[in-house]
Amino acid sequence: MDRTRKQAIRLGAGVAAGLGAAAIAWAGIAANAEEPADAKGDFETMIIGGGDVTDGQYPWLVGLGSPGEGTPYERQFCGGSVIAEDVVLTAAHCVEESVAEDLVVFSGAIDLESEDVVETAVADLHVAEDYNAPVAMSNDWALLKLAEPLDVEPIALATEPEEYDLLETAGWGDTGEGFPTTAQWVEVPFVSDEDCEAAYPDEVDAQTMLCAGDLENGGVDSCQGDSGGPIMTPAGEEQVLVGIVSWGYGCAEAGNPGVYGEVADFNDAIEEVLAGWEG
Numbered sequence: 001m002d003r004t005r006k007q008a009i010r011l012g013a014g015v016a017a018g019l020g021a022a023a024i025a026w027a028g029i030a031a032n033a034e035e036p037a038d039a040k041g042d043f044e045t046m047i048i049g050g051g052d053v054t055d056g057q058y059p060w061l062v063g064l065g066s067p068g069e070g071t072p073y074e075r076q077f078c079g080g081s082v083i084a085e086d087v088v089l090t091a092a093h094c095v096e097e098s099v100a101e102d103l104v105v106f107s108g109a110i111d112l113e114s115e116d117v118v119e120t121a122v123a124d125l126h127v128a129e130d131y132n133a134p135v136a137m138s139n140d141w142a143l144l145k146l147a148e149p150l151d152v153e154p155i156a157l158a159t160e161p162e163e164y165d166l167l168e169t170a171g172w173g174d175t176g177e178g179f180p181t182t183a184q185w186v187e188v189p190f191v192s193d194e195d196c197e198a199a200y201p202d203e204v205d206a207q208t209m210l211c212a213g214d215l216e217n218g219g220v221d222s223c224q225g226d227s228g229g230p231i232m233t234p235a236g237e238e239q240v241l242v243g244i245v246s247w248g249y250g251c252a253e254a255g256n257p258g259v260y261g262e263v264a265d266f267n268d269a270i271e272e273v274l275a276g277w278e279g
């Protein structure tokens with residue numbers, strides 16, 4: 001698979017994320033009308049602000065890709081988090097059109113061009129039944145049951161919705177200068193439900209979404225290709241998964257925070273699916 005194809009696939013994920021926003025974009029169009037679609041020339045939006053993930057920093061961080069020819073880097077199109085030895089949590093919009101055979105998971109290395117990447121087939125797939133309700137992109141979560149267990153430390157799920165301070169997000173998505181082979185991570189300020197609803201009138205369902213970003217300055221965010229991956233909060237020595245990269249208008253723009261599926265809201269539904277798979 002060549003670079004063009006990879007870009008097309010990644011854009012596919014982006015378009016899927018964008019659809020929800022587009023459906024209700026009319027109300028917000030004035031605010032964004034002056035923004036070029038590709039704001040890469042703008043320093044503020046060009047840096048999504050991260051650095052290389054280091055070995056062992058987020059062992060549960062995995063890439064989601066297509067099976068077949070080409071390196072993991074060339075086939076990766078979304079992120080995910082290992083939540084049990086053979087289960088990955090990702091975004092519904094990453095896999096809604098897929099069957100299990102269309103998907104593989106990359107774990108074990110932060111550099112997707114590394115020989116250490118472990119590629120694992122997906123045996124079963126569960127997309128949230130209430131995905132896209134009550135508003136577009138609500139309940140943007142899906143679970144992948146893997147064909148083999150991974151030798152990877154899982155991340156714990158948040159159980160209660162909370163107000164946070166700084167969160168961390170990570171993935172192989174667009175940095176503003178293209179797609180990195182080594183996963184990037186960045187700290188992003190938590191954005192309150194109230195501020196997020198004001199940023200995206202009528203598009204945010206605060207029950208199933210949480211927001212993060214530097215509202216005033218922009219410059220730090222997740223972006224296309226990071227979808228499905230984690231946003232986390234430190235809890236002592238551990239990290240807790242509070243959200244799933246989902247959507248936003250552009251990336252790292254002031255006033256347009258990143259929007260994430262709110263894991264605490266899905267926790268019970270996730271546990272139910274896991275119990276069914278164990279049965």
Ligand code: 4AZ
Binds near residue numbers: 018222227250
């Ligand atoms: C996407 O299209 C996407 N800035 C992911 C995250 C964000 C925007 C878009 C957040 O996959």
